[in-house]
Amino acid sequence: MGGAFDKIVDFVTTHNRIAILLMLALTGVMAVGMTDLQTQSEAGDADAFNDTEIMQKGEYIQDNYDQPGNENVTVSSVYVRDENGNALSKESLIGSLRYQQSVQENDSVSTALATDEGSVSVATIIAKRAAEDPNASLATQRETLESMDEDEVRRVVSATLSEDSPALRLLPNDYEPGTPSAESTRILFRFDQTVGGEDDDSTVAAAQKALYDEAESRDSPEYFTLGQNAFADYSEHQFTNTAELILPVALALILAVLAFSYRDLVDVIIGFTGVILSLVWMFGILGWLKVSAGMTLVIGPVLIVGLSIDFGLHVFQRYREERGEDEGIRRPMARSLRAVAVALALVTVTAAIGFLSNVTAAWPSIRNLSIGITMGVVSAFVIFVTIVPALKVSADGLLERFGIDRHKRALGRGSIVGPFLASGATLARKAAPVVIVLALVAGTAGAATWTSLDRQSFQQQTDEVAEWKQDLPGPLGWDQAAYEKRSSYVDDQYREADESQRRQSQILIEGDVTAPKALERVHESQQAARDTDVVFEQGGTAPFVSPLSVMQEAAARDDEFAELYHESDTDGDGVPDRNVEAVYDALYETAPDQAGLVIERTDGEYRSLRVIVPIDSAATFDDQADAMYDVADVADESDGVSATAVGSATINDTISFQIAENILETIVLALGAVFVVLTIIYRLATGSASLGALTVVPIVLVTALVIGGMYVLDVPLTLLTALLISLVIGLGIDYSIHISDRFAHELERGRDAYDAIRTAVTGTGGALLGSTLTSVGAFATLILHPSPQFQSFGTLVVLALLTSFVVSVFVLPSMLYVWAERIHTGPVRSEATEGPAATQD
Known part of the structure; x- marks a missing residue:
């Protein structure tokens, strides 16, 4: 071994020019290999972690519960924001309609849309009311608003956006119903994931790219999306920021030290x-x-x-x-x-x-x-x-x-x-x-x-970037990305367009779930979750999905179920404390799809319950995991009933x-x-x-x-x-x-x-x-x-x-x-x- 290395050393030091040429040739071969470099990260091997309780419970939920939302439909949002004006003005509403017309003329978008209606916005709802035609086309809607003066538009806006209007989900949380002004609105597009085939999501991706490109081409008011295309640009922006802030300093230090060393x-x-x-x-x-x-x-x-x-x-x-x-x-x-x-x-x-x-x-x-x-x-x-x-x-x-x-x-x-x-x-x-x-x-x-x-x-980064890093002379200064500000604004002001896409965690309750104490644990877990800082709330309430919430919704729609539900709740606290199995049976008859989300029935036997907990997007994963562990502990306090917190945070934890x-x-x-x-x-x-x-x-x-x-x-x-x-x-x-x-x-x-x-x-x-x-x-x-x-x-x-x-x-x-x-x-x-x-x- 030593002799071989001695020969290499002798060759390198004696025939140095030949050694350089040979190594450069080999470097060229390596450079060719770089052209085939795979840069994507591979998915984790989930089987390696199947022995953990939380992973097993997560798979159990996937196997035994229906999942909320339509798995074949993707909902994409486009936001229209006018910080110094009014997103409900005549000009802004017409601009929204123009945007919708423009993107729907794009073949990628028109092909992927899940419904003939295509998209829904505050502008379409107001314009249809003004036109007195629920089936009015986008062109007709535009013509209707263009023919009205500002005062007429304001009156229609106030009349349309009442407290019970479905259009409120397209407006910020702080919007006061009936007022003719708002800082922003959003437009929803529903795309069919099956258009390109079950395993082909390129059609929807192309449609979302069209939404993003069209939004970026408009300046006033501001149009933006927060999908994968926006995030890709954000990632590139972050890489540029990192390179411009870190690399010059690192290179300067390296050169200074090497100059000192050499x-x-x-x-x-x-x-x-x-x-x-x-x-x-x-x-x-x-x-x-x-x-x-x-x-x-x-x-x-x-x-x-x-x-x-x-x-x-x-x-x-x-x-x-x-x-x-x-x-x-x-x-x-x-x-x-x-x-x-x-x-x-x-x-x-x-x-x-x-x-x-x-x-x-x-x-x-x-x-x-x-x-x-x-x-x-x-x-x-x-x-x-x-x-x-x-x-x-x-x-x-x-x-x-x-x-x-x-x-x-x-x-x-x-x-x-x-x-x-x-x-x-x-x-x-x-x-x-x-x-x-x-x-x-x-x-x-x-x-x-x-x-x-x-x-x-x-x-996770929870603090703002220090001002001195942003104030450095360009290109060294850290440039705060628009994506971060926009994402923070949307998190603060809007609920998810599709609630099934909201960040959420779950509590799986197993054991004697037909006993009254099981539903009592569901009630207590919801109360415990409300007391944490990680649960999403709107209007002072948290939109839990649980056996109790599904029962209450079913009782509001079906009188026969309502009668059984109230009879089973002897103390009037909203939690059935007798005939629980009969209540489950009736719920499956009245609302089988909703019941399948939160109550597991296998071979006619009720085996577990599920509570879906909405999570505030501002919560860190570690805070979410800690809070959900505490909530599960509350639900796990009774003999015969066990509870496990299952979610992205606890699984990742x-x-x-x-x-x-x-x-x-x-x-x-x-x-x-x-x-x-x-x-x-x-x-x-x-x-x-x-x-x-x-x-x-x-x-x-x-x-x-x-x-x-x-x-x-x-x-x-x-x-x-x-x-x-x-x-x-x-x-x-x-x-x-x-x-x-x-x-x-x-x-x-x-x-x-x-x-x-x-x-x-x-x-x-x-x-x-x-x-x-x-x-x-x-x-x-x-x-x-x-x-x-x-x-x-x-x-x-x-x-x-x-x-x-x-x-x-x-x-x-x-x-x-x-x-x-x-x-x-x-x-x-x-x-x-x-x-x-x-x-x-």
């Missing part, structure tokens, strides 16, 4: 070239393997950029250390590559183990992420031991032929940085046991906070927490695998398995400290942060391996323990410092992002990088010193490394 423009350019090529290779491999990029598009580049910069710094800094004053370029580059080869290879292998430990995850997107990042790590290794050193040899050779001296001092050799890094070696010699004990205490304390971490399904808990198993598995690999490789490469085992300790320590840092900084445990904790192993392994390997290398060269540690922390530690500062600067910029998920991402990675550096440079040396003094008994390597010893400080 102090050489040529090396910065070559290093950046390697970073770009690593990303091309990563995505090219994924394209060729047909592995969906998904989350890798977001998380992969930032991790691989950090790792690539680290690889480059180690290669370049070691080259600077190795090159003597009167020496050429090729031989010291070959020595430096051989010197860092073991460390880079170990980093690649163990980082891959850390990342690949997530291939056992239930979600395909996480499995694909682990594969994607692993391919990125391997790509970075290949790039930085081939084309990057070849470019360095070529560039330095060319510049020196023009008389430009390319001898550069390594970062750790400076008068300021050198003593700072060397303090780790000084601590090791003077107080190694104290350092180790303090580190272990801190790590234990950090690990102990695991059970106390705030756990959330995922973080359960899945996310299960994944988060599985991360702990993943971490243990990854650490165990890294331990085995390092002990074996160090035994083969250095003759010391104990050194490999010792190298794993800092990784465990870093993981524990990161957990403690999350607790101190109030970073919650979510699906994303739990995943990133497992990736910490892949990041942290880099630092400790480089220090351990350099220490072993210097021991073999004949240095004593202290000198070997000092050389390791000032030489390799200098590269680690540059890498840490660069990556921390890049990731810290994510904290500028308004999204709490981005902020947590940046915070967690910065924590991992900083703790990895501190532990490797200031704690690991003490462990190595004790190992060398107490355990190490002989040579560390079986063969000497070619080349002279590193220059003394």
Whole structure:
């Protein structure tokens, strides 16, 4: 293996131009693979979570209950808003009719409409009344309103929009019935999902696109939709915002730190070239393997950029250390590559183990992420031991032929940085046991906070974007998207056009549901839900759908059922307390469709009840989950009756927490695998398995400290942060391996323990410092992002990088010193490394 790598090193440093051409050709192949890159995320594997109670109850509801609404009809809304005028003025009403005419002339819309009527709006209702023709066409409606003066239109508006008018659902919640003015209205379109076939929703999608395009073409008053097309533009807007706010700052910080680390423009350019090529290779491999990029598009580049910069710094800094004053370029580059080869290879292998430990995850997107990042790590290794050193040899050779001296001092050799890094070696010699004990205490304390971490399904942005971020000069400033303002307005002012589409949760009640106590629990659960902050209310009431609400509606329509219903309610509280089964039977006879929504009857037996709880769209998923758990607890208080909260929030909460808990198993598995690999490789490469085992300790320590840092900084445990904790192993392994390997290398060269540690922390530690500062600067910029998920991402990675550096440079040396003094008994390597010893400080 070593012989093969020696041949590669010799080829790269001797035939550098050929190596560059070969690697560029391979890069072209990878670029072709990028054209087949699959960017969509795959759906989760629901079967992996079927053993959870909530998932099972959710499937039970799907299998045994009718679902509200018409599953074959999609209702789309178009909003007309005139903030400074009147959306019920003659001009605005005529404008609405023009909009409806225009879109219905579009073939996509006319084909997909579910009814001949097509659409309904306040304008159509008012115009039909004015025309005294309920079947008047849109053209006739327009002509009627155009022939009327403003006063006549106002009178018709006031007369039409009375308290009992169905048109009120097309107006804001704060509209006062009978008034001739409103800030906004909405137009409803009903589309038939079966037009293009059962599995083809392209027809409806095309119709919705036509609605969106026509709305965007109108300025005053404002027309807008909130469907998938608007959201797609919003997502693109958010990406642009993120790029313009984050990337310039991150790039500036990276360049500033690299300028400090390299102090050489040529090396910065070559290093950046390697970073770009690593990303091309990563995505090219994924394209060729047909592995969906998904989350890798977001998380992969930032991790691989950090790792690539680290690889480059180690290669370049070691080259600077190795090159003597009167020496050429090729031989010291070959020595430096051989010197860092073991460390880079170990980093690649163990980082891959850390990342690949997530291939056992239930979600395909996480499995694909682990594969994607692993391919990125391997790509970075290949790039930085081939084309990057070849470019360095070529560039330095060319510049020196023009008389430009390319001898550069390594970062750790400076008068300021050198003593700072060397303090780790000084601590090791003077107080190694104290350092180790303090580190272990801190790590234990950090690990102990695991059970106390705030756990959330995922973080939602609830605060406005800080004004200073919006006030930055363009294009840096965060531009608040119109979609956000519009969505917030609609949530505040309108009910769902189709109540079945409203965000909702469910309480499933099982057991002896024909007993009066079951309906009493339904009543109590509704009361408990009303007392929460997450339930949607309108006019002081919450539109629950439950056995009781269906009974009350049936009683209002059917006198025979009403008589039985009232007879069964002996105390007049609206809850039948006797003859419950007979009431169920009568309800199924009177309103079978509505009864099937809330009462399960299988083989003539009543087995469960369901309460559908409307949820306020402003409620966070975590608040919704907590509230629904509390409501279920209220309904679950009686013997013989059990209740389960089932909904998007509780299901997501359960899945996310299960994944988060599985991360702990993943971490243990990854650490165990890294331990085995390092002990074996160090035994083969250095003759010391104990050194490999010792190298794993800092990784465990870093993981524990990161957990403690999350607790101190109030970073919650979510699906994303739990995943990133497992990736910490892949990041942290880099630092400790480089220090351990350099220490072993210097021991073999004949240095004593202290000198070997000092050389390791000032030489390799200098590269680690540059890498840490660069990556921390890049990731810290994510904290500028308004999204709490981005902020947590940046915070967690910065924590991992900083703790990895501190532990490797200031704690690991003490462990190595004790190992060398107490355990190490002989040579560390079986063969000497070619080349002279590193220059003394």
